[in-house]
Amino acid sequence: MHPTDIRNPDYFHKVVDCQWACPAHTPVPEYIRLIAAGRYSDAYLVNWKSNVFPGILGRTCDRPCEPACRRGRVEEAQAAKTEPVAICRLKRVAADYKDDIRPRLPKPAAKKNGKTVACIGAGPASLTVARDLAPLGYAVTVFDQDAKAGGMIRSQIPRFRLPEEVIDEECGYVLDLGAELRAGVRIDSMKQLLGEGFDAIFVGSGAPRGRDLNIAGRQEAAKNIHIGIDWLSSVSFGHISKIGRRVIVLGGGNTAMDCCRTSRRLGGEDVKVIVRSGFEEMKASPWEKEDAMHEGIPILNYHVPKRFELKDGRLCGMTFQIVRAEYDADGRRRLVPTGDPDPTFECDDVLIAVGQENAFPWIERDCGVEFDEWGLPVLDAETLQSTLPNVLFGGDSAFGPKNIIWAVAHGHQAAVSIDKLLSGEDPRERPAPGVTLISQKMGIHEWSYDNDVALDARYKVPWRDVKETLKNVKAEVEIGFDVATAWKEAQRCLNCDVQTVFASKLCIECDACVDICPMDCINFLHNGEEQGLRARLRAPASNAAQDLYLQDGLKTGRVMVKDEDVCLHCGLCAERCPTGAWDMQKFLLEQTQAGPGCRTPQRKAA
Amino acid sequence: MTFIAKPRLHHPTLKQNRIGYTRRDYEGKVSTLCAGCGHDSISAALIQAFWELDIEPHKVAKLSGIGCSSKTPDYFLGNSHGFNTVHGRMPSVLTGANLANRDLIYIGVSGDGDSASIGLGQFAHVMRRGVDMAYILENNGVYGLTKGQFSATADAGSRSKRGVENTDSAVDTVGLALLMGASYVARGFSGDKEQLVPLLKAAIAHPGAAFVDVISPCVAFNNHSGSTKSYDYVREHNEAVSRLDFWPSRDAITVSYEEGAVIEVPQHDGSILKLRKLDGAYDPTDKIAALNAIARAAADGEVLTGLLYVDPSADDLHAHLSTVKVPFNRLGEQELCPGSAMLDRINASLR
Secondary structure, eight states: OOOOOTTSHHHHHHHSHHHHHSTTOOOHHHHHHHHHTTOHHHHHHHHHHHHSOHHHHHHHOOOTHHHHOTHHHHTTTTSSSOOOOOHHHHHHHHHHHOOOOGGGSOOOOSSOOSOEEEEESOSHHHHHHHHHHGGGTOEEEEEESSSSSOTHHHHTSOTTTSOHHHHHHHHHHHHTTTOEEEETOOOOOHHHHHTTTOSEEEEOOOOOEEOOOOOBTTTTTGGGEEEHHHHHHHHHTTSOOOOOSEEEEEOSSHHHHHHHHHHHHTTOSEEEEEOSSOTTTOSSOHHHHHHHHHTTOOEEOSEEEEEEEEETTEEEEEEEEEEEEEEOTTOOEEEEEOOOOOOEEEOSEEEEOSOEEOOOTTSOTTSSOOBOTTSOBOOOTTTOBOSSTTEEEOTHHHHSSOOHHHHHHHHHHHHHHHHHHHTTOOTTSOOOOEEEEEEOEEETTEESSOOSOOOOOOOOOOBOOHHHHTTOTTSOSBOOOOHHHHHHHHHTOOOTTEEEEEOGGGOOOOOHHHHHOTTOOEEEEOOOOHHHHHHHSSSOOOOTTSOEEEEOOOTTSOEEEEEOTTOOOOOHHHHHOSSSOEEEEEEEEEOOOSSGGGSOOOOOOO | OOSSOOOSOOOTTOOBOTTSOBGGGGBOSOOOSOTTOHHHHHHHHHHHHHHHTTOOGGGEEEEEOSSHHHHGGGGBOTTSEEEEOSTTOHHHHHHHHHHHOTTSEEEEEEEHHHHHTTTHHHHHHHHHHTOSEEEEEEEOSEETTTTOEEOTTSOTTOBOTTSOBOOSOOOOHHHHHHHHTOSEEEEEETTOHHHHHHHHHHHHHOSSEEEEEEEOOOTTTSOSTTOSSSHHHHHHHEEEOEEEEEESSGGGOOSOOOTTSEEEEEOTTSOEEEEEESSTTOOTTOHHHHHHHHHHHHHHTOEEEEEEEEOTTOOOHHHHHTOOSSOGGGOOHHHHOOOHHHHHHHHHHHO
16 A cells, blocks of 8 residues: 555545535534634634535534534444534534624725626525625626525525524625625526626526425315425515414425424424335434424324325325335335325325425526536536536536535635636636644643543533424524533534644654554554555454555554544544654645635746 | 543444453553653553453552552553552562462563662562562663663663763573573563563463563663664564464464474463474573573674573462462461461471
8 A cells, every 4th residue: 555645635634524524625623623712703704714604504504514523433332322523503603602703704895806797596605606706806796586685595494493683694794795686686587697798697596496296186285285495485484374283294305394393383283294215214314303303293204195185175184105115136215015005194284395406497598508408507517617608507506406505615616616717717727725734732742722532422402492482483493502511512523633644754663652542543564455454453444435544664664554534633642652753733724715816826927 | 641541432343352341441540651661562562461361350460669660550450459569579579469369360560670670689589489470571771760870781882872881781681580490481572562462471371480571662761872772773683582372272272373383382271372483493491592592692682582481380389388279368267277276286297
């Protein structure tokens, strides 16, 4: 196996599992340390720079970082339940306890650069593009059909999960940078927009069409059957404030969870979620399912909708077929009827939340923007440019429904493309991330981070009394961590960004690091091919997704091999190293955003 | 040393031994020795050895004298008995403990100052008496606690960190142990646990006076180019006579050995020592040859390591004294003071 090249930014980036898993690559351990230090405003700004909506994401993010968190692996076999650090809810702590950060945000550009950018839809993707480009001097115009900015954040996420003030605040920060919001304006023609002379157009219009379910009785009972996302937005905007006593929600995604919990608050007493797939395979995040069940909502799985039942021309129930999952040799799932009698459940209303689709009726198919067979725009996956190079797509409108944090990541990506394109550069030449690697040594046994590993189990975010929250659709369910609990939860972070860096030429092979390492990560042995090495280590390295760190150049001809998988980053190897061959160095990676940093450096004339 | 305790978390695949303990259960408090000290590696090797031998920690007594080495029993087997004795007097306290309770497994931990200077007399006599113990000498050739003066095991001609030459001749601890009657004599190196762990396991299991001299570089004062006890010197001059594998019983042997490449030494407790030959015809049961080889290597400036001598039919002090099988500390007043009638009978038998 070849020695590891730690100059490649990806190597240590992968060790920071949370940051690597985050689409926007937010430097998570960096802001968690700031929270532990009580520096909430600083923690907020680290987030704001990277993900634009810390207060919103701190309540609603899909948190790809948490399943990736190393904490979940190191507690394995030692805790009743292994749980990641509550990264998402710590983000909210930064937003909750920060001071007024407005003076620290970028200012609107003093001088415009003469370039104009149109953003379609004022959701997270478009607002990110605006946030990145407006301070650089671009004249950014954001169009949205609704009266306020936010897009699906405002229309689809129920208020009991995300208060409106938070949306107003964080969308406001973006618009205050000088982007112009043209609210209540629906764009009906791409051709017309192209004719308006914008230098670039960013389409961030989301996936606005809820999938329907055309089975028997759908037309006849239409009055009491609602498309989930449309119904949620009607609730958000105050057009709907009531629902029947008995409600069936169809679907197993997060929208279904929002629908059932909202129903409980609008008069639904007997609310159930009924889903085709098995409980485990549901698309909803585990915590959203938990939240729904906590509110007394049962989830019935393996029920395929068969027909809507009517009585006197009015919806009175739904009939389902019971199935079980069978897997063929390729692991593909088939739902096979069990033969049990079809159950009928009585209901007054049905909410259909079985998926979302993209819809671009306003983009003429002959305007130059090409679409694929699934109706999605043909895009360069890296630059997000369509077949018209100055028309870009991001968020749900780019590759189908994803989530807010992906929309933000797309926004940054598209802003870089636009900045390069309008500076006369090739957007396909992507900028490298900004990386620093700095020793954290302060003294013989002192590090600039807290290396003592907390053994606490994950702390629960306190909830408001369910009696109170079920009465008011706007009462936020989660109260958020208090400062003391936030500190304790922050201590669970392993500081995976503080890297173990090894210098062979200093090593005397005394074994001190091998002996002290609590996780048996470090090995000195003879080199071989990776597969064999993984099996020969003190503790076998069976997690192939995690790299081996290999360095040669030792006097005995052996190599140092460290399995990164379950390293606690406790720094004991470096504390026990007599020669400083091990050092703990903080790896800080920041994605390069639009601006001079993303452009090719210009050589000065000699 | 470190300021934080070693986190309790361990690798998810960490194995348990036959009695349900992981290796981490055999650890002690966090070491306060200098970073990189060879002694910490010896502690780690002892932890590994006891774990592999499936020994219950509470069946072990650790005794030590004074010095860096003698602090180490605090850093392994945190659930065992321990006695940090007076300088150079560990052997007599260990002998007394062993006489009082023969059921425990005794580990004597000492250093080159504790054994070869102030405790040289006690060292010699504990070997003579054949006390059942594993005597570990953590040998670094300097007085680390007093900032690196030569100890009695420093080789003549080696230099101190400041460049001063040692003119005194060295006490040869393995030779002395052999001469005095130790029935198991080995030398290891703290930087080679593959060799050291089996040597320690066989020493712990040996039913008699077992002595293991472990060269343990002092990173603070004796790991420089003029030293003969540095990592580099020992690696360059290490002459291993064999590779030892220790098997607690014949049934436990899981490795197949090539015919003729192995010397097998069955012990009378049923355990098996398998010696993979490295040095031609080295026979570890031949005491005279062992003495010769040790002297030859010393004259050549080589560090002879491995199992140097073992007496397969060794026994111990209790056998020599024909004591009862029940430990003295468990005998009641009735057994210990059988009364005047018994005294009369004994006296009569001696008339």
